[in-house]
Amino acid sequence: MTDSVKDKVIRIIAEQAMLEPSDIEMTQSLQDIGIDSLGLVESIFAIEEEFDIQVPFNANEPEASEFDISSVAAIVGAVEGLVAAQKS
Template sequence: MLEQIKAIVAKQLDREPSTLDENSDLAEAGYESLDVIETVFALEEAFKIDIPFNANAAEEMEMRTVGDIVILVEKALAKQKPA
């Protein structure tokens, strides 16, 4: 999953996935608000999940590092599995 998420983030930043790791800071890498929105859409499509997202509250989302995105996807996937 990490490699797939790194590929999505790297594409958004126009970088090689190998330049990113779990601790890569997205703001330092050049992520902007539009990148967050496009990444959410790409994650939803790639993992067939629904990520609750409000563009007006984008800063409240825990997406500061690549690792944060992994956690976000894991939580969304867990919500989809029947209890």
């Protein structure tokens, strides 16, 4: 069985935070998990590579980005939207 977008995103975030995927909760922010700004950028690159998508993200101004990074759930939702848009 193939992993869902959610499972893949959680796996990428967990790897970046050096945690197990089971330790990641959808309501957590990346700061809660211990991911700093460099880790965020590395996570975005890993997500882009995993899903073959372009994330509209400005690492210098994450609050000004269209890509919501406020929580794990928001990141999963944003990636799901980009993946769906790519398929259409």
